Amino acid sequence: MSEMTRQEILLESGTNEMEIIEFYLGTQPFGINVQKLREIIPYDPNAVTRLPDVHESMLGTLLLRGRTLPLIDIRKHVEARPGEEDADTRRVVLVCEFNDLTNGFLVDGVNQIHRVSWEQVQPMSVFLDQYKPRFTGSIQIDNREILILDLEHVVAEIDPEAGMAYNNAQGASAVATPETRRKKLLMLAEDSAIIRCGIQRVLKASGYEQLQVFDNGKDCCDAVKALKEKHGSDLHEVLHLVISDIEMPKMDGLTLCRQIKETMGLKNLRVIMFSSLINEQMALKCDQVGADGYVTKPQIPELVEMVDRLVFGSSEGG
Missing domain, CATH: 2.40.50.180 (CheA-289, Domain 4)
Structure with a gap:
């Protein structure tokens, strides 16, 4: 071929x-x-x-x-x-x-x-x-x-x-500290067990202790829907950001992002795509479904910095 x-x-x-x-x-x-x-x-x-x-x-x-x-x-x-x-x-x-x-x-x-x-x-x-x-x-x-x-x-x-730096917690940044991070609820959708556990370890060590973790996009999507049904327009006060892989069973990350932004109408719920597939063309796909940011998987510090920026850097959408 x-x-x-x-x-x-x-x-x-x-x-x-x-x-x-x-x-x-x-x-x-x-x-x-x-x-x-x-x-x-x-x-x-x-x-x-x-x-x-x-x-x-x-x-x-x-x-x-x-x-x-x-x-x-x-x-x-x-x-x-x-x-x-x-x-x-x-x-x-x-x-x-x-x-x-x-x-x-x-x-x-x-x-x-x-x-x-x-x-x-x-x-x-x-x-x-x-x-x-x-x-x-x-x-x-x-x-x-x-x-x-x-x-x-x-x-x-x-x-x-060649793996990711999963043991280095991110300290205080220009916009966030471990104490302020503890007040924010995040969701993570990632199908790889080793990557899922590694990201979870870094985020929690950085202060993001309120972290709901899913091994596929559909379960994460269902969890967001359930929170929306329960909290309605106040959802932004409860759920602050979703991190998603692109390749996942049941529902991929691009579809998950589109479901959140378009089907559920949650345009102010921040979504980060965290994937080994990020390149120029895939970044365009992420933009097309409304993702707020994207990071290629080796860049763990960059991921935490982007989470801080999106969660704390704007008063819109919480």
Whole structure:
């Protein structure tokens, strides 16, 4: 497959749809959001430079058009059993970009792209999520269960420094202190267990102790609706801001934002999109659904600063 154009893979604004690329590790199908995929290339073992003293899943580096990329063997990392036909010549590399990083992921083969609704994606059970946080959900297509792989978590397992600074609390800023933050109620929608817990830890350590957390967009949307029904026009005095990922089971973040701003008419309820997918085109999508801000996932300090600015920096909408 040649390099894809961004126009072909962009999520539409607030339609609750996405495209996933289905790939195989052995006989088990997996999937990732096509938005992260830049291209698919044949695997050439001779093009790989082996590195000493690296994670066992790291094959080395791959030279691609003058650029050196880390190459990760996904089958080895998730401990999937190889298929009967396991020749290197059949394997392919998924070149993916997210969190301002570009990596190559070696897989056994690809099937096709599926356009699906996030309503079809089922979150991993809480029990399984404790042990397999590498997966954020699953979807049934043609009697096949496709596991949605959390590439950010895979990269963080191999290179913890590429993960996010989840242990650094944000002290007083120009507009907020830990004491004033404690009076504000926030909601967080994030499907990745490790990211969800990390953001929760930083926000609470910074003073945002009133934090309601959801593992998908629909549950968060329902919670906002319930508060609106209870408090009506006084909602802005109760709920002050929503932070949402974009990729989530049941309802994606763009749809959640559109539901809040348009369907519920809560134009003054602040919404921040916090996602590894943020780029120029995705920022435009966030603007189209009325998001008040967007931050790419490595930038934890920037997230807290934006929350402070939106919650305390304006008298409109609380």
